[in-house]
Amino acid sequence: MPKPVPATGDPAAGTGSSGAATRVPLIALCVTEITSWGILYYAFPVLAPDISHDTGWSTGAITAAFSAALVLAALGGIPLGRALDRHGPRLIMTGGSLMGVLAVAGLAAAPNPFWFAAAWMPAGAAMSAVLYQPAFAALTRYYAPRHLGALTTLTLVAGLASTVFAPLTDALAAQMSWRTVYLVLAVILAVVTVPLHYFALSRPWPPLHAPGTDGAAIGRDQVSTVVRSSPFLLLATALTLSAFSMYAVLTNLIPLLTSRGASSSIAAWALGLGGIGQVAGRLGYGTLTRRTTVRTRTVLVLLCSAGTTTALAALPGPVPALIAVAVLAGTTRGVATLLQATAVSDRWGTAAYGSLSGVLAAPVTIAGAIAPAAGAALATGLGGYPILFTALAAIATLAAVLAAASVPRARTEALRDRAAT
Secondary structure: OOOOOOOOOOOOOOOOOOOHHHHHHHHHHHHHHHHHHHHHHHHHHHHHHHHHHHHOOOHHHHHHHHHHHHHHHHHHHHHHHHHHHHHOOHHHHHHHHHHHHHHHHHHHHOOOHHHHHHHHHHHHHHHHHHOHHHHHHHHHHHHOOOHHHHHHHHHHHHOOHHHHHHHHHHHHHOOOOHHHHHHHHHHHHHHHHHHHHHHHOOOOOOOOOOOOOOHHHOOHHHHHHHHOOHHHHHHHHHHHHHHHHHHHHHHHHHHHHHHOOOOHHHHHHHHHHHHHHHHHHHHOHHHHHHHOOHHHHHHHHHHHHHHHHHHHHHOOOOHHHHHHHHHHHHHHHHHHHHHHHHHHHHHHOOOOHHHHHHHHHHHHHHHHHHHHHHHHHHHHHHOOHHHHHHHHHHHHHHHHHHHOOOOOHHHHHHHHHHHHO
């Protein structure tokens, strides 16, 4: 049985009974998330043209292998979530890092498209063990009930993964073959993430009913009941539809803007400025949680997504106005990341966070994985990007409507009683 650990203070502020030691898991996960996202996810789009040019393998085939890895990562999060609740993140994330190192080395050595695709399968398994979901589970349990500060800090820092690793990967690719680049990245992944996951996550895993863990909200034996409940199913459906809409908007923004008169470079800048919007959204999420209820902020965020998508569909210009809306859309995406990260703990507490968030994240992640290709196909089938964005706005609106019924009655009554007293 794990030893009880005292509740910690606000990790973002660095307070709490354990002082500097309290911040160790957060600092370590900030570093490992940047590295893991940068190597397992963002390096591939940079290297894909070189891979296709060097080998003659079709871009569609190698991209399909990458997409399959993302789907596997989503599905793998379900059993891993249950394991996280029982055993904590240390061995799971360390093992995931080791698997990631082997997978990246396997990509470098792949002699044909079949083996290249096969190497992406352990990479997908590694993603499920080292990317956001296990990190969110770790911070939610370690820092409950003040975990929002830790989650916000992590998403702000990890959002720099593409900023760091896309240019780094490109610079390496200018000096060496894509295979050598992947070998170098495998070494970086091993040196940075394996020791940090093993040593920095060695703190005792807080028991379900430790002070501050909100363990009384739901026990592990009730997970299946929650997953089958209407609020959970509606929440999962709403977040899945919203994720599909958001990521289809993101990946089809440049062709929409160029069709409205923007140059390709300006459209690319607009996409990049959306990243600044994401950071701003995450910075403001703490204020939003203090001023709104769970239901209100969930519906509000999803409606904002629908609103910005509608504006992109309807505005013919000028280009600066479209760029401003694109930045607002980025802000909504930034808030949505934290909305999903806190959706389980806001409704059912932190005791079964890993199990419930694993189930919740699976369809959401899959929707994000298929959205780029599906969005492009819909644009062709519907007759253009403005019509596509109109359809995506309708999907986002439906998500907001469903989200209104995603809060359990017990949670609503508890908040009403608290307000009355």
